[in-house]
Structure formats: C-alpha cells, structure tokens
Amino acid sequence: MYINFLKEIEDYVNHEDIKMNEMMQKHTSFRVGGPAKIFLTIRSREILRKIILSLKNYNLPYFVLGNGSNLLVSDEGYDGVILYLGEEFTEIEVEDYKIKAGAAAFLGKVARMALENELTGLEFAAGIPGSLGGGVVMNAGAYGGELSQVITKVLAMDENGNEIFLEKEDLLLGYRTSVFKTKPYIILEVFMELQKGIRKEILAKMEEYTKSRIEKQPLEYPSAGSTFKRPEGHFAGKLIMDAGLRGYRVGDAQVAEKHCGFVINLGNATATEIRTLMEDVTKKVKEQFNITLEPEVIWLGK
Numbered sequence: 001m002y003i004n005f006l007k008e009i010e011d012y013v014n015h016e017d018i019k020m021n022e023m024m025q026k027h028t029s030f031r032v033g034g035p036a037k038i039f040l041t042i043r044s045r046e047i048l049r050k051i052i053l054s055l056k057n058y059n060l061p062y063f064v065l066g067n068g069s070n071l072l073v074s075d076e077g078y079d080g081v082i083l084y085l086g087e088e089f090t091e092i093e094v095e096d097y098k099i100k101a102g103a104a105a106f107l108g109k110v111a112r113m114a115l116e117n118e119l120t121g122l123e124f125a126a127g128i129p130g131s132l133g134g135g136v137v138m139n140a141g142a143y144g145g146e147l148s149q150v151i152t153k154v155l156a157m158d159e160n161g162n163e164i165f166l167e168k169e170d171l172l173l174g175y176r177t178s179v180f181k182t183k184p185y186i187i188l189e190v191f192m193e194l195q196k197g198i199r200k201e202i203l204a205k206m207e208e209y210t211k212s213r214i215e216k217q218p219l220e221y222p223s224a225g226s227t228f229k230r231p232e233g234h235f236a237g238k239l240i241m242d243a244g245l246r247g248y249r250v251g252d253a254q255v256a257e258k259h260c261g262f263v264i265n266l267g268n269a270t271a272t273e274i275r276t277l278m279e280d281v282t283k284k285v286k287e288q289f290n291i292t293l294e295p296e297v298i299w300l301g302k
C-alpha cells in the first residue's frame with residue numbers, strides 16, 4: 001500500500017519533501033520519538049488535497065504535525081504518514097484589528113505581529129512554542145488568555161480534501177480542547193480579531209510573561225510544557241509536589257525540580273521512560289488526593 005501511495009505522490013511532491021523513516025525526536029520539543037514511516041512536507045493546499053485523497057484511497061493512517069511542542073512520540077515511532085505544513089503556510093496578514101495567519105505560523109511570531117500593529121489580545125501567546133494550528137487544536141493559553149478569546153473562524157480541509165470554514169461556535173473551544181481533537185480536519189488558516197492597544201503596554205505585558213516563564217519554568221531542558229491538564233479547582237504541579245514527587249525520576253525523565261507540572265528530558269530520556277513516569281505520577285496523585293490527572297501532552301504511537 002505504501003509503495004503505491006509513494007508512487008502516486010511522487011508525481012506532484014518534490015523528492016526532498018518526502019522522507020522515509022524520519023526520526024521524530026528531531027521534530028518534538030521533548031527530543032524524543034522513533035521513526036515515522038513517511039514524513040511529508042506540504043507546500044500548497046492543492047498538494048495537501050491530493051495527498052489527503054491518496055491517503056484515503058489507500059486507507060493509510062496519518063497525523064498532522066505542528067511544531068511538536070505538545071507531543072510525545074513512541075520510541076518505536078509512527079507507522080503512518082506525518083503531514084507537516086511547510087513555510088508556504090506561515091503567512092501572516094494584518095488588516096485593521098484583524099489578523100489572518102497560516103496554520104504553520106509560529107504563535108510567537110503572530111503575537112509579535114500583533115505588537116507591531118499595536119493590537120492587544122495575544123500577549124499571552126508570545127512565549128508558547130507552538131504553531132498557530134497546534135495552538136487552535138489545544139486552545140493554547142496562559143496568564144488568563146487563550147486563543148478562543150481572539151479567534152473568529154478557521155479555514156480547514158476535511159477528510160475528503162474539501163476546504164471548509166468553521167465559525168467560532170463550530171470550533172468547540174474549551175480548556176485545552178477543540179473540535180479538532182475529534183474531527184480529522186486539517187487547519188489551514190486562522191482568522192482572529194484583536195483590539196487596538198498601546199504598544200508600550202502590550203510590550204510590557206509580553207516582557208512580564210517572558211520573565212515569569214524564565215523564572216518559573218525549566219526552559220533549559222526539553223519538555224512539552226505542562227504535562228498534565230489542570231484538574232478543576234487544583235494545579236497539577238502543586239498536587240505533584242505535595243505528593244512528594246519533585247525531582248522524581250525514571251531514567252532520564254524527571255519531574256522538574258523548578259516546576260513540578262513539567263516533565264523534562266535530562267538528556268537521553270525515552271518515550272517509555274516519560275510515559276512510565278507519567279503513570280507513576282498519576283497513580284501517586286490518585287492515591288494521595290483521589291484526583292485523576294489527565295495528560296495534556298498528546299501521545300503518538302501504539
């Protein structure tokens with residue numbers, strides 16, 4: 001099946017955009033993950049449409065990769081096709097209070113564009129190391145802000161290669177969730193509406209958040225940010241700390257000393273070590289506080 005699929009796409013995908021057995025550790029902020037059978041960089045919507053149809057035709061599994069900053073990929077890798085939107089999907093346009101940006105644009109870059117245009121509403125996003133598409137899927141947020149506050153609609157491609165607009169109410173944006181968690185749509189473009197702000201104030205907020213991240217988060221180690229979602233009425237990091245797990249290790253995976261909500265890779269952690277550590281943490285917190293932690297990090301693999 002894969003051979004026929006490859007033969008078909010070789011007609012319209014550049015040779016250098018097709019990689020076989022690409023190590024996913026190169027594409028995740030955890031720096032962990034085995035080989036993806038096929039890794040495709042997509043250069044246009046038309047190519048994406050054709051690929052989606054071929055994938056459907058051969059019934060092959062696929063996964064859309066953003067910036068890999070909320071992703072834990074199995075050590076065995078991914079037995080399917082990774083779709084990675086290339087720089088052709090990174091354009092950012094600003095008109096009045098509105099921003100339209102490609103799904104592969106970095107959240108930090110979109111936030112900086114807002115700053116340059118004196119628009120307020122995206123200050124919280126400046127330090128989130130994801131793509132805009134990944135940000136929408138996760139409804140990324142921090143410091144009281146989240147993408148749901150600025151998104152008005154999304155242009156996506158469905159499983160039949162059709163482009164569809166999803167209005168805000170269709171996006172089902174909630175705490176670290178959206179419609180994209182259950183529907184196989186690929187985000188192409190995101191439409192946002194911000195408010196007029198004052199450059200100095202926008203910049204001051206961004207600097208304050210950056211300072212707070214540097215002070216509180218173990219940014220010197222690979223991680224995927226907060227490993228667990230915030231259980232209602234609690235903070236995952238605090239529960240983990242109170243369970244006595246600060247610095248707890250499985251191999252090179254560790255509950256960060258600096259911030260117990262982060263699992264970090266001390267150097268050579270494997271996905272198995274990270275998962276085992278996450279399971280141990282979940283079990284201990286359940287035993288001690290009767291609270292079930294849910295992973296925020298997305299697992300890719302068997």
Ligand SMILES: Cc1cc2nc3c(=O)[nH]c(=O)nc-3n(C[C@H](O)[C@H](O)[C@H](O)COP(=O)(O)OP(=O)(O)OC[C@H]3O[C@@H](n4cnc5c(N)ncnc54)[C@H](O)[C@@H]3O)c2cc1C
Pocket residue numbers: 029063064065066067068069070071085103104127128129130131132133134135136137138139140141142180185186187188219223224225226298
């Ligand atoms: C140091 C650090 C700090 C962080 N701080 C925060 C924070 O403050 N707040 C926060 O919310 N998160 C934070 N994160 C987590 C992460 O950056 C966000 O969840 C981010 O939005 C993920 O985006 P991504 O592009 O990396 O997505 P990925 O990790 O690549 O993918 C996440 C999900 O989105 C899907 N996806 C990606 N692109 C598309 C697309 N175009 N169409 C359809 N599906 C797509 C993927 O299939 C996957 O299911 C942090 C991570 C790190 C490493």
